[in-house]
Amino acid sequence: MLGLNKTDTKFLLIVIFLTLATPILLQPFAENSGLAQFNAGYPDLMQRFAIYGIFAIGFNLLFGLTGYLSFGHAAFLGVGSYSAVWMLKLLSMNVLPGILLAMVVSGLFALVIGFISLRRSGIYFSILTLAFAQMSFNLAYSVLTPLTNGETGLQLSLTDPRILDAANTSGSLPVTNLFGAAMSESYKLEFLNRVFTFNVGYYFCAILAIIAFYISLRIFRSPFGLMLRAVKSNQQRMNYTGLAARPYTLAAFVISGMYAGLAGGLLASMDPLAGAERMQWTASGEVVIMTILGGAGTLMGPVLGAGFIKYLENIFSKINEHVLHGWFSWLPDGLQDLVVWIAARFTGEGWHLTLGLMFMLVVIFLPGGLMEGGQRIGKLFRRGREDVPDDGTGNRPKPAPHVAE
């Protein structure tokens, strides 16, 4: 189906099912139980899963396949956000033009940056992309203020022209929509004491994420993808055989930039606001973390990583000392205070500490990310059988080398 072989079709169908059923699957705990805070099935978070999933899939097309570690991908995310918000301001509250423009603009951006940066490889490439991203960030904060609204961030206002929309007479800001269906609209279903929220915005993101995943799957399986992997394993040898690697890497860079632009456009469509901090290098670091944590070079890994990080970020930041005291109330008093004190360092405000530690632990012990971890555990259970059947992804993460050298 769709140019895929049987295993891949099955794999894609599973992904589609999981994505569409997310509002149900992520709401496993009853509403008034103590575990309800671990539910993740609310629209805002699910949208972020899908959006950052797209971002990470795109990053993986570059880093996972070619080994070029870009430290400036957030620039494309930011550019995408700004373009989408401008479309929402000037044209219409329909999100489609904004998303299209976001992809086009970020693709052009990626073409220019990639054309220059890809002349070098290894750490030089990382520094060049970082330099470009920091430049965009600094410019967005200072000179480009008429375009980006500087520190405040670009927002909608009542005086925006929005030439395609009917005149807005309500006196309040209009909401983003897709041909009339508001992104914020949700259908709530109560079942077995659980509230499932089916949100228009989420499904819009989810469908785009599925398409993004499908394209990435096709690229992984295509001769083009094979060529990119050849760049990663030995660029020199490729050059000797008379193949110019740069057009391939540049194409990968532009595709990857457009994915980031799409993610940025979606972020702006869900919440019409764009700020320069989206382009900061910490934001670029975040997508690197997601991809590595999930497993660079695997199909599912980046999506898992993105979901994992966004989920933990959301849950960990919510846990405060009060909640912790509730959990550890069964411990004797002194011990309880100690345990709560330690745990509180890693939760709430301390989320970044957990993130940093997790990052180090993954790089040190599990260079292949969660996917490799899963396979290792899988192997433990399957020990005894002769050969380990391939999992759906069809290719295993290679721990080294990450960078084309």
Place this chain on the structure above:
Amino acid sequence: MMDAILLQILNGLDKGSAYALIALGLTLIFGTLGVVNFAHGALFMIGAFCAVTLQRILSLSFDVIDPTQTDFLGNPKKIHTTYLESWLGPDIGNAILDWSVPLAIIFAIPVMILIGFAMERGLIRHFYKRPHADQILVTFGLAIVLQEIVKYFYGANPIPTPAPSAFRGSFDFGAIFGFDPNVIIYPYWRMVYFGFAAVIIAAVFAFLRFTTFGMVVRAGMADRETVGLLGIDIDKRFTLMFGLAAAVAGIAGVMYTPINSPNYHMGMDFLVLSFVVVVVGGMGSLPGAVAAGFLLGILESFASMNEIKSIIPGIDQIIIYLIAIVILLTRPRGLMGRKGVMEE
């Protein structure tokens, strides 16, 4: 016009000094161990917080009830007295407190060397053979962790750490060179910082050039394997060099505190720029790192002149990155890069 140029050169010197010192440490680590250390900015930040810590230790105080004075409620007034004051008398005690930033160098050096050793032995050592991307990623994670730990203990706000009162004023530089008075004014402490950076850089170069230890290290940088075959335990010396690089970054941070009040993310802010400096100077070249540090610092302050900003708006924000891009594309090895270091 002449005076404006001189002023910008001076302004660029202190920032350039900080870039040069951090880039020097980065290059030392890269040249010896071959490790790309993204946590080096965090070492700079920890150094700055050594100064804060020493200042806090020195100003530990207890309350003395002074029966001769009363507060507004009529109770005997409590007077904060530092332990230093009560032990050494008010004169010496206050003088020591006043000089806490320079004194913090003595405090910071052993602390930074210990941290450096711990980092190298505990973490970096296991990453020699791993790809550069892994080194970048793991030290990036470490930088986040160190930053968050400092944030927990010292809070998120910048902590003012004044220079000794003797250096608090400004110096009328222009008067010496025959310009009008009050045109070129330069704070004393920035001059101190520049002089200090020059001394440290000279010391590191002298250490590498004129001592047997330094000679072995230089030999190891050029050809590690051969030095090892000659029966020299090069790993041990490289560990020491890591400690040294950490100490250089640390004391650079200590002395920088009066210029910019330290906060927990200052390391990251400097790190990105220092990496650019290292790349511009040439990966693995110590003189290149120093030269590029000062060059970029000065160019940055030139770009922030109003005359130049009116021609190219926003140039002050991007000049360093722009130069880095141009240099990387035209001179791939950087200004003074050595052949064979980090080439594709």
